[in-house]
Amino acid sequence: MISRKHAIAVLAAACAAASGFSGRLCFCVVLLVLCVRSSAQVRTPDQMLINPDPKDWVTYGGSYYSQRYSQLKQVTTANASRLQAKWVYHLDGAEEGEVTPIVVNGVMYISGFNRLDAIDARSGNIIWRYQRQPASSTRQRGTAVFGDKVYVATSDSHLVALDARVGGVRWDVKSEGGYTIAGGAPLVADGKVIVTGNRPGGFIQAYDAETGKHVS
Incomplete structure (x- = not known):
C-alpha cells in the first residue's frame, strides 16, 4: 500500500515531468490540494453532535435524539454474559451518583460533586481533574462537550x-438570577x-458556548 508521503512524491515528480515546472513548485501545488481536501472532511462540533461517531457518547442522551442507544455491534445478546471489567475508576468521596459519562475521541468525562475528571477511556488512567471548592454532595447527571471545551454546572450556581x-x-459565569443549575446535564x-x-415552575437559560455570555 502506498503511503501518503510516497504518493505526494510520485505526483510531484509526474507533474514536473509533464509540465516542465520544478519539482518543488509542483510538490507545493499537490500538497496544497491534499490539505484542502483533508480540511474539507473535518466535521464541525455541531456535526459531531447531530451525527456522532458510534464509538463516542457525545451528550447526556447519546445524541440529540436522546435514544440512549449505542449503534456499536460488538456487544450482543449472545456475548454479553462473557463481558469482563477491564478497569474500575473510583470517584473519591462520592456517594450515590446519577451521572452519565461522556466519551469523545477516546476521553471519558465524568462529572459530579463539583468535580470533573477526564479519563483515558482505554486504560482508565486520569488525564486531568477539575475540582471546585467547596466540594459538594449535589448529584449531577453529566456534562457537555463542544469543540475544545467541556461544560459543567456547579452547586454554587455557576456554569464553567x-x-x-x-x-x-476558559470561562466561569454565575447563572442569571443565581438559580441552581447543577442538577441536570448541560446541552449544547x-x-x-x-x-x-x-x-x-422550572426555568431554562442559554449561554454563548464560546464566551459564556448569557443570551436567553
Missing part, C-alpha cells in the same frame, strides 16, 4: 467551561449551552 485537553478554566445546541434548574 474547561479546556477539553488540559482542564484549565446552535453554539449555545443550555441549562435548566430547580426554580419553582
Whole structure:
C-alpha cells in the first residue's frame, strides 16, 4: 500500500515531468490540494453532535435524539454474559451518583460533586481533574462537550467551561438570577449551552458556548 508521503512524491515528480515546472513548485501545488481536501472532511462540533461517531457518547442522551442507544455491534445478546471489567475508576468521596459519562475521541468525562475528571477511556488512567471548592454532595447527571471545551454546572450556581485537553478554566459565569443549575446535564445546541434548574415552575437559560455570555 502506498503511503501518503510516497504518493505526494510520485505526483510531484509526474507533474514536473509533464509540465516542465520544478519539482518543488509542483510538490507545493499537490500538497496544497491534499490539505484542502483533508480540511474539507473535518466535521464541525455541531456535526459531531447531530451525527456522532458510534464509538463516542457525545451528550447526556447519546445524541440529540436522546435514544440512549449505542449503534456499536460488538456487544450482543449472545456475548454479553462473557463481558469482563477491564478497569474500575473510583470517584473519591462520592456517594450515590446519577451521572452519565461522556466519551469523545477516546476521553471519558465524568462529572459530579463539583468535580470533573477526564479519563483515558482505554486504560482508565486520569488525564486531568477539575475540582471546585467547596466540594459538594449535589448529584449531577453529566456534562457537555463542544469543540475544545467541556461544560459543567456547579452547586454554587455557576456554569464553567474547561479546556477539553488540559482542564484549565476558559470561562466561569454565575447563572442569571443565581438559580441552581447543577442538577441536570448541560446541552449544547446552535453554539449555545443550555441549562435548566430547580426554580419553582422550572426555568431554562442559554449561554454563548464560546464566551459564556448569557443570551436567553
